[in-house]
Amino acid sequence: MIVSKNDIPSFLDKLIGEYQVFAPVQEGSYTLFKQICSGADAALTDGNTKLPAKEIIFPQSEKLFSYNVTAEGAKLESIIDDRKKVVFGVRPCDAKSLTLLDNVFNNDKYQDPYYLTRRANTILVGIGCNSPASTCFCTSVKGGPFDTKGLDLLLVDIGDAYVVEVVTEKGKTLIDNAGFASASEADKAAAAKAKDEAQVTCQVNTDGLKEKLDVNFYDPIWEKIHEKCLGCGACTYLCPTCHCFDIVDDAVDCNGCRVRNWDSCAFPLFTLHGSGHNPRTSNKERYRNRIMHKFKYFVDNFGEIACVGCGRCIKNCPVNMDIRVVLEDVRGSEARLDS
């Protein structure tokens, strides 16, 4: 199928009646995913949004339940968001990140009803990346600029129109009555060409990386790697696969809510014990944990690397820590130490 770019706003307007629709919206010099009230607000520009689409499914701050406690008992009410949502214009890397997070929030013992309900009620409409940024390295972590993993529909930009590829049944229902025309052979060829020409220029060699991480926990290389890191946590807040959170109460006396907020393993208090003992005393242990978690522990637990190569942590680190360089350093740790 095919849809002209000019028809996108009216298509979104129709969806807005039935769904909460989220799309990239221009905010100064960058774009952010926001709920839109009008299809015209969607800014489907090149490149990734400043923050990942993750927060639509796993908000930065979210009420889990409200409570009202008296001497006789406690009335608790879960606050579960089951509204139907469409995320329009999500990039393949962000869509894939949700498939990784699914493992966490639906683990071998527990299900998280907040995340899973939102996830089940959300349709992800992706736009492939014709011109990936210099910081993108999705192809090095088993993704790609037109990868459909996690998506329900994929749009391929062929100039003044998008060729629409149906990925799931869920995606199909969204366009069943949209009145899109069938894509001609020429349109399909144009889409194939766009896919072909998209160049992820940056390649990170991950050969042997896991094997290295399996054995180098105590390697002196970690003393050097973290040196620049300030422990500000920006990389973790911007990362589509990071999922750490804190749980706090927001209440006046016995009436209130329990709330969860994003947290970060980059912070010293994150692991501080009540006794004062802290198993990760410095940025060295904390930065190492971030790398280990993404490239070893997650692989051990779920068989996949927990990085989608979106490059946000590279673009936004205040001291220019570059995860690509870190991975190269880790891979070459023995050679470096020998010299």
Add this chain to the structure above:
Amino acid sequence: MKNPYLPLPVKLVKNFTETEDKLIHTFTLQFLSEEDEKSFPYMPGQFAELCVFGKGEAPFGIASSPTEPGFLKFSVAKVGVVSTALHLMEEGTMVGVRGPLGNYYPVEEFKGKNVVIIGGGFAFTTLRSLATYMLHPDRRGDYGDITVIYGARNPGLLLYKEELAAWEQSPDINLITTIDRPVEGWNGRVGFIPAVTEEVAPSAENTYAIICGPPVMIKFTMPVLEKLGFPAERIIMSLENRMKCGIGMCGRCNVGGKYVCKDGPVFTRAQLNELPNEY
């Protein structure tokens, strides 16, 4: 879908000052209904998140044993927001309990074996649960000798004095208590846990050792157990990494790829030897 974040409301029926320094209180909690109690089936070694509505929640080991129906017990050191709020709480107040969480001591594996329980300081909570469980008349026959080596800085800091007195008299359990320095009127042993363990020298033959206490105590007791011939598979520990969710999602408590809340808190020394020492 069951919501693992929702606590069960429970009534605080007793707020007991456990230690002389008043820093540890033991709380007895009662479920509001039998149905609630049934929905909380636990085993020795498991923990729960205790919630003080308006203040938040924190994880604590369950000190009571499933063989003691009708209530839950927790012993809590006053260190921060939730624990302080609990300490100040009046009897009859409503709090919340979320769990049971984590794995438990492998009591099935202990069958037909001797068990040595080694505890230091106020980490004795889930060890009390374990000892009480095994001493229950229906179960005592399942196990061989049960030895408890339990130490505190001074006699006033020992927890569960009533139970200790009863165990002292019981032929079913061999209790050795110790304090760091001599005190007038103390008839038990004097000395640190590692040294006392070496003196008592429990036989490693057909025996499991369960050890819980501050990191230094564990660090120095471990070589003693090894010298006595305990293999790493039969040394059992309980970790206390900082936790929030308790269900393997908040990412806080990992040791390597394992989450203490979900894969632990109980691990064998052999399992820990495979993991980085971030605990």
